[in-house]
Every structure is written in structure tokens, then in C-alpha cells.
Amino acid sequence: MSRLLLKFESATLKEVPLGTRPVTIGRAPDNDIQIDNLAVSNYHARVYVEAGSLVVEDLNSLNGSFLNEIRVERAMLKDGDTILIGKHHIIVDQEHDAAPSLDAIRKAPAPRVNETMVLDTEERRKMLEQAAAAGERSQLSPERVRVPTLLVLRGRTDQKEYRIAGKLTVIGNSKMATVRLRGWFTPEVAAQINKHEDGYYLGRGDHVPRINGVAIHGLAKLNDGDVIDVGRVRLNFLYRE
Amino acid sequence: MRPQLHIQSGARTDLGRVRKNNEDCLSIDPALQLFVLSDGMGGEAHGEVASNLAVQTVLTHCRQAENSRTTPIFGEPSPDISERTNRLASAIHLANRKVFETASANPEQQGMGATVVAAWVEGQRLSVAHVGDSRAYLLRSGSLEQLTADHSLVAEKVRVGILTPQEADASEMQSVLTRAVGTTPAVEVDTDEQALLVDDCVLLCSDGLTRMVTDPEIASTLLTSTSAQEAADHLVDLANEYGGVDNISVIVLRVMEKSDSVFKRLKIWERYSG
Numbered sequence: 001m002s003r004l005l006l007k008f009e010s011a012t013l014k015e016v017p018l019g020t021r022p023v024t025i026g027r028a029p030d031n032d033i034q035i036d037n038l039a040v041s042n043y044h045a046r047v048y049v050e051a052g053s054l055v056v057e058d059l060n061s062l063n064g065s066f067l068n069e070i071r072v073e074r075a076m077l078k079d080g081d082t083i084l085i086g087k088h089h090i091i092v093d094q095e096h097d098a099a100p101s102l103d104a105i106r107k108a109p110a111p112r113v114n115e116t117m118v119l120d121t122e123e124r125r126k127m128l129e130q131a132a133a134a135g136e137r138s139q140l141s142p143e144r145v146r147v148p149t150l151l152v153l154r155g156r157t158d159q160k161e162y163r164i165a166g167k168l169t170v171i172g173n174s175k176m177a178t179v180r181l182r183g184w185f186t187p188e189v190a191a192q193i194n195k196h197e198d199g200y201y202l203g204r205g206d207h208v209p210r211i212n213g214v215a216i217h218g219l220a221k222l223n224d225g226d227v228i229d230v231g232r233v234r235l236n237f238l239y240r241e
Numbered sequence: 242m243r244p245q246l247h248i249q250s251g252a253r254t255d256l257g258r259v260r261k262n263n264e265d266c267l268s269i270d271p272a273l274q275l276f277v278l279s280d281g282m283g284g285e286a287h288g289e290v291a292s293n294l295a296v297q298t299v300l301t302h303c304r305q306a307e308n309s310r311t312t313p314i315f316g317e318p319s320p321d322i323s324e325r326t327n328r329l330a331s332a333i334h335l336a337n338r339k340v341f342e343t344a345s346a347n348p349e350q351q352g353m354g355a356t357v358v359a360a361w362v363e364g365q366r367l368s369v370a371h372v373g374d375s376r377a378y379l380l381r382s383g384s385l386e387q388l389t390a391d392h393s394l395v396a397e398k399v400r401v402g403i404l405t406p407q408e409a410d411a412s413e414m415q416s417v418l419t420r421a422v423g424t425t426p427a428v429e430v431d432t433d434e435q436a437l438l439v440d441d442c443v444l445l446c447s448d449g450l451t452r453m454v455t456d457p458e459i460a461s462t463l464l465t466s467t468s469a470q471e472a473a474d475h476l477v478d479l480a481n482e483y484g485g486v487d488n489i490s491v492i493v494l495r496v497m498e499k500s501d502s503v504f505k506r507l508k509i510w511e512r513y514s515g
Contacts, residue, residue, distance in 0.1 A: 020410065166323075168435065189365055
């Protein structure tokens with residue numbers, strides 16, 4: 001695999017693999033390679049593949065980008081080249097390239113590596129076992145069955161308590177609502193709860209709900225004990241055993 | 242109060258700049274509010290056969306189910322999702338069977354398959370079902386959420402923490418799927434449901450878009466387009482501008498309020514009376 005190595009003096013600070021998307025270099029934190037140095041512009045340069053060749057392009061930076069000590073605006077790169085940005089060096093490392101390298105992309109207009117294929121059953125089993133082993137390490141083991149529940153603390157609803165079961169739980173006046181709100185001008189969908197692999201997430205409807213007093217504009221994961229306000233209704237999200 | 246939602250849709254499929262065949266296929270049924278997109282694979286022209294068959298099977302099965310309640314269900318229905326969403330999953334199970342049987346009957350088509358991502362809107366409910374690495378996104382209040390998890394080797398490795406997203410983007414294994422329609426006698430179908438809101442935007446797309454165009458670029462394109470069709474056109478143009486290494490297909494849905502809806506009038510009334 002081709003990669004870029006970010007070096008300061010003799011230390012390698014970072015390795016960034018080269019893919020189909022450009023690698024951006026600069027002082028701003030959303031760059032792929034961030035260099036926190038005042039001599040470096042916010043968006044200083046980028047490296048990308050064009051027509052099978054690796055290219056470095058300076059993004060009109062104040063102090064310039066240097067390829068093998070020559071200031072460049074745009075230049076082709078080869079293995080071992082050094083790009084100097086501020087006081088940092090970025091080394092082009094292509095020696096790890098396996099067979100389908102940039103050369104292969106250059107020669108074949110529709111490269112074999114881009115052909116979609118499905119993993120055969122044996123390989124998939126191996127991959128999933130490997131994945132499961134890794135997953136076990138990162139997951140808490142929930143031995144007990146915990147039922148997500150909404151307890152009504154305040155407001156007009158059709159029940160005092162709701163068990164959440166499905167992928168989508170609607171809070172509102174809709175006929176598909178699990179938590180049925182009453183009253184005039186109650187929206188069909190006041191808020192919604194979506195089940196994801198790692199838990200339940202509260203999102204907006206025609207109302208912006210609050211969790212523990214804080215307005216939720218995007219999606220927010222629900223934790224045991226959270227207090228949810230939707231319009232005039234207050235709910236308590238609990239995991240019941 | 243019942244907000245009447247109007248779904249505006251736009252779609253485009255494009256060869257891209259590198260491939261010789263377009264193996265993607267898409268179809269929309271505006272009356273049924275059903276939207277299906279598929280990315281075929283299998284060399285020669287077989288990918289096209291697989292994606293076409295998959296899309297047609299999903300449409301036909303859902304139409305049949307609309308007209309006849311006795312239409313059989315394929316696959317195991319889940320109690321976690323609505324009847325509609327189960328029906329959509331059933332359609333993909335049937336598509337899997339049809340593509341698999343066709344491939345088995347024709348030796349030269351052995352191994353052909355396809356991804357499928359489908360969306361179906363009923364009232365305010367959006368049902369999504371998918372197999373493979375074609376995606377569904379929801380843009381709501383300016384933020385873009387991916388509703389589907391790719392069934393690809395790299396995505397599954399990212400989910401369990403073996404790979405970082407950056408390593409995944411650079412990987413040469415990006416095209417390796419862990420699930421596809423038509424390559425095995427049975428397949429697992431993933432589903433999702435959302436309650437739609439006015440101003441939501443839903444995007445279905447093949448990997449020809451998402452490999453070329455980043456999520457923030459997708460979001461800003463959807464936000465700045467004045468119609469669903471314009472958004473679809475702009476997304477395809479952008480993917481081609483960035484190289485267009487694969488076929489590019491997109492379906493864009495914009496959720497709007499029906500202009501004559503009682504709900505809207507009430508809302509205006511509410512504003513003046515409140």
C-alpha cells in the first residue's frame with residue numbers, strides 16, 4: 001500500500017495511506033495531515049492520484065511547498081520523494097505496493113481491483129470470526145435482558161408506561177405513534193426514537209426534544225435514567241430488568 | 242392534525258468515465274412512492290442482468306402486495322418493523338432467489354449478483370431495506386445520516402474496530418462485499434424505519450457516488466439544489482468531475498408539504514392566533 005510519512009527531523013509522526021480521495025495537508029484540524037506550525041497555511045497542499053500518477057499540489061500557501069528542495073505549485077511524485085512544508089518533511093513511500101499498484105491503474109482503464117466481488121462463504125466465516133474476536137474485546141457483555149421503557153412523568157398520553165420494542169418509536173398524534181399524545185395541535189410526529197446497533201437514539205419530529213434539559217437538534221443516544229421533554233410531555237427513559 | 246406529505250423525486254444513472262457498461266439499474270414508482278436502486282456485478286453484461294432482475298422483482302412484488310393481501314411473504318418477517326418494511330424486505334428476499342436461480346440455470350452467468358437499496362414511503366413512515374454497499378442517507382436539519390451499514394469487508398472491519406475509516410478508504414479491498422443479492426440461495430436483509438418530516442431529504446446511491454464524493458459534499462449539494470432532480474444531476478456531475486471510476490446512480494427524495502393541505506392552513510392560522 002502506498003503511503004505518506006510525516007517526519008519532523010528524524011522522527012516519524014504519522015503514516016497516512018493513499019487512497020482514492022485526496023490527502024490534505026495544513027494547519028487546520030480537519031486536514032488528513034495536520035501540521036500545527038504557524039509557517040503552515042490552514043489548507044496548505046494536497047496529494048492525490050490523477051490519471052494513475054501521484055501528484056502534489058500547493059493550495060496557494062503563503063510559504064510554499066517544496067519538492068526535493070524546489071518550490072512547486074504542482075508536481076508529479078515518485079517513490080522516495082520528499083515534500084517540505086514548513087519544517088516538516090513528507091516522504092512518499094510506495095515500496096509497500098503489492099501487485100495492483102499505481103502502475104496497474106495506469107495500464108488498465110477498468111482495473112480488476114475495482115470489480116465488485118462477493119466474499120466466498122469460507123473467507124466470510126474467517127473474517128466474521130476475526131471480527132467477533134475483536135468485537136468481544138470492545139463490548140460489555142450484557143447477560144441480563146434489559147427492556148427499554150418510557151415512563152410518563154407529566155402530560156397527556158394514552159398510557160403511563162411504554163415498552164420500546166421496534167426499530168422506530170414515534171411520539172406524537174400519528175396512528176403509527178407508540179407514545180400517543182393527546183391534545184389540540186399535537187403534531188403527528190413530535191419526536192422519534194430510532195434503534196441502532198448500539199442502543200436507542202432520540203431525534204426530532206416537529207418538536208425539538210430535550211434530554212435532561214438540553215435541546216437535541218441532531219440524534220442523541222439515550223442513557224438509562226434520561227429525562228425527555230417533548231412539548232408538554234415529560235418522559236423518563238429507563239432500562240428495566 | 243395530519244400533515245400531507247408530498248414526495249418529490251429525482252433520479253439519474255450514469256456510466257461514469259471509466260467503465261464500458263452501466264451495471265447499475267434504478268426504478269421509481271411515484272404512485273406507490275417506491276424507489277429501488279441496484280448495482281450489478283459479474284463481468285461481461287451479467288451485472289446488468291442481475292441488477293435489472295433485482296429491481297424489477299422488487300417493484301413487481303411490492304405492487305402485487307398492494308393489490309392482494311394474500312401475496313406470500315419471503316424471508317422471516319420481523320416483529321420489530323412495520324408490515325410495509327417487512328414487505329420491502331420480502332421483495333429483496335424474492336429478488337435474491339430469482340437472481341440466484343437465473344444464475345444457476347445459465348453457466349455463463351454463474352456468480353452474478355447485485356446490491357439492492359430500496360425505500361418505500363407510506364404516510365409519514367419511510368421504510369428502507371438493503372443488501373450490499375449501496376447506501377441510503379437521510380438529510381435532516383442540515384445533518385447527513387447514513388441509514389444503511391455497508392455489507393462490505395472493509396465496512397464490517399471498521400465496525401468492529403479492526404480498521405480505521407481512513408485505512409478503509411485507502412483499502413484495495415473496498416469492492417469486496419460480504420453480502421449480495423443472488424450469490425447464495427438465501428440472504429440476510431437489513432431494514433430501517435424513520436418518521437419523515439417536512440424538509441427531509443433522502444438519498445439512495447451506488448458506491449460510484451460515495452467513493453468519489455465525500456459526505457459533506459453530498460450534504461451541501463442536497464442543501465443547495467432547488468429540486469430533487471437538480472440534486473441528482475449535480476451529484477452525478479460531481480462524481481464524474483472527481484474521476485467517475487464506477488457507474489454512478491442516485492435517487493433523491495425531497496419531503497414537502499402538500500400545498501393544499503389543511504395542516505398547512507391550520508399552521509398559518511395557528512401562527513396568527515397564537
